[in-house]
Amino acid sequence: MNDDTIQDLKQFISATVHQEIAGLEERLENKIDSRSDEILSAIGDTTSDRFDSVEEDVKNLDTRVTRLESNPA
Numbered sequence: 001m002n003d004d005t006i007q008d009l010k011q012f013i014s015a016t017v018h019q020e021i022a023g024l025e026e027r028l029e030n031k032i033d034s035r036s037d038e039i040l041s042a043i044g045d046t047t048s049d050r051f052d053s054v055e056e057d058v059k060n061l062d063t064r065v066t067r068l069e070s071n072p073a
Helices: 003-070
Strands: none
Touching: none
């Protein structure tokens, strides 16, 4: 093989590797974005459920305090 052929082969290999890496980067970014969306959605759902539970507890406590305040001791 002469030097021109070797240089062409090096360029071909470099371009092929670069394309493969770019494709992998894009797939990885998409997968990370998808998983991040799933995780954030799950956190949001759990947080919302917990806040609903806390809000109900506060309402119950408020009702109990109101009843205690209205009963003469």
